Amino acid sequence: MSRLEAKKPSLCKTEPLTSEKVRSTLSVLKGVIASCYGPSGRLKQLHNGLGGCVCTTSQSSALLRNLSVTHPVLKVLTSSVQNHVSCFSDCGLFTAILCCNLIENIQRLDLTPATAIKLNKYLLSLCTSYLKSEACSCRIPVDFRSTHTFLSLVHSILTSKPACMLSRKETDHIGATPIGSLNPIVSTTYGSVKDVCSARFGSKHFFHLLPNEATVCSLLLCSRNDTAWEELKLTCQTAMHVLQLTIKEPWVLLGGGCTETHLAAYVRHKVHHEAEAIVRDDGCSQAKLHVAAEAFCSALESVAGSLEHDGGEILIDMKYGHLWSCQADSASVGNWSDTLSRCGCGLYNSQEELNWSVLRSTYHPFAPQTCLPQAALGSASNLTVDCFTAKLSGLQAAVETANLILDLSYVIEDKN
Numbered sequence: 001m002s003r004l005e006a007k008k009p010s011l012c013k014t015e016p017l018t019s020e021k022v023r024s025t026l027s028v029l030k031g032v033i034a035s036c037y038g039p040s041g042r043l044k045q046l047h048n049g050l051g052g053c054v055c056t057t058s059q060s061s062a063l064l065r066n067l068s069v070t071h072p073v074l075k076v077l078t079s080s081v082q083n084h085v086s087c088f089s090d091c092g093l094f095t096a097i098l099c100c101n102l103i104e105n106i107q108r109l110d111l112t113p114a115t116a117i118k119l120n121k122y123l124l125s126l127c128t129s130y131l132k133s134e135a136c137s138c139r140i141p142v143d144f145r146s147t148h149t150f151l152s153l154v155h156s157i158l159t160s161k162p163a164c165m166l167s168r169k170e171t172d173h174i175g176a177t178p179i180g181s182l183n184p185i186v187s188t189t190y191g192s193v194k195d196v197c198s199a200r201f202g203s204k205h206f207f208h209l210l211p212n213e214a215t216v217c218s219l220l221l222c223s224r225n226d227t228a229w230e231e232l233k234l235t236c237q238t239a240m241h242v243l244q245l246t247i248k249e250p251w252v253l254l255g256g257g258c259t260e261t262h263l264a265a266y267v268r269h270k271v272h273h274e275a276e277a278i279v280r281d282d283g284c285s286q287a288k289l290h291v292a293a294e295a296f297c298s299a300l301e302s303v304a305g306s307l308e309h310d311g312g313e314i315l316i317d318m319k320y321g322h323l324w325s326c327q328a329d330s331a332s333v334g335n336w337s338d339t340l341s342r343c344g345c346g347l348y349n350s351q352e353e354l355n356w357s358v359l360r361s362t363y364h365p366f367a368p369q370t371c372l373p374q375a376a377l378g379s380a381s382n383l384t385v386d387c388f389t390a391k392l393s394g395l396q397a398a399v400e401t402a403n404l405i406l407d408l409s410y411v412i413e414d415k416n
């Protein structure tokens with residue numbers, strides 16, 4: 001006969017974010033995620049002591065699926081990012097890093113959660129209105145007369161997933177081949193096979209796909225090992241999903257960190273020049289608006305800065321607000337126009353008269369040029385671009401999740 005144990009009372013912790021343990025765990029999680037970001041992101045190897053598969057990845061979906069997170073605050077964050085990735089496939093790391101940055105930056109300020117949340121919502125609305133507006137110069141319309149923009153998009157996705165272990169030549173090719181049509185992609189487009197058999201010609205072995213219909217488009221993925229193959233499958237699914245999203249909402253955002261730095265420059269300038277009108281409507285002091293805006297903008301800039309993993313210097317130009325990366329060994333030169341070549345997205349080069357500032361330093365707010373050069377519309381094939389829908393949604397998810405976590409007053413756990 002089993003003995004009944006008295007039910008233990010629930011464990012109640014107040015103000016979870018004030019706990020040093022929570023702060024340091026959040027900082028470790030951010031470090032793990034940020035070190036994966038971008039084309040030169042560092043890979044993570046995940047496995048457990050029970051055996052089974054070893055996962056080598058730098059993608060948020062695989063990382064978060066295999067990462068064991070126990071603290072409720074971190075669970076809110078990881079669940080929110082996983083939810084974003086399940087809906088949009090891309091920009092998961094961007095969402096997670098931005099959310100962590102916002103929480104960290106706001107915590108250093110002397111603002112009540114209610115004020116910080118209200119101001120974060122306002123700053124988010126500034127960003128989303130700008131990104132959706134005709135004046136936005138980090139958004140490029142998709143030209144359906146050519147596949148250039150689509151290829152750039154797929155190329156950006158493939159090159160930011162180093163665990164796929166694709167060579168440069170291979171990346172230029174698992175980019176061009178899948179796009180046979182500009183029509184909306186439906187499952188019937190790919191056809192179906194009724195059987196698969198193997199065939200041998202000389203020393204070579206082949207798969208023979210026997211189609212049901214006359215036309216079959218096949219995307220056959222193979223890789224050198226299982227973990228790289230898993231990464232490649234996930235990456236191709238992401239690329240397919242991003243193409244579908246882009247057909248529905250035909251815009252792309254400039255990548256390589258340029259959208260983040262440009263957006264930060266835009267928000268800084270807007271708040272600097274219109275603070276009086278903003279607080280008149282919002283009812284808080286100008287001082288509070290300025291510190292919250294600085295925390296918000298530096299959180300965006302830190303995401304862009306996370307693309308650099310080799311000790312190089314990150315700069316912003318004072319005309320377009322784009323990101324420029326300078327290699328570590330030439331960072332002390334100081335004469336930036338000789339050292340830099342192109343901005344992160346590839347749209348601008350350093351030949352024209354530009355002034356730069358180190359991203360971490362404070363610069364005087366300036367209005368970033370909000371008119372996209374006509375040449376940019378035709379040069380999309382050479383640019384690094386991001387999915388508009390996924391990034392916009394990631395921005396919203398990051399700010400909303402940070403606000404939700406900043407608003408947590410109690411964590412109540414049932415330990416029975």
Ligand SMILES: [Zn+2]
Nearest residue numbers: 258322343345
């Ligand atoms: Zn750029």
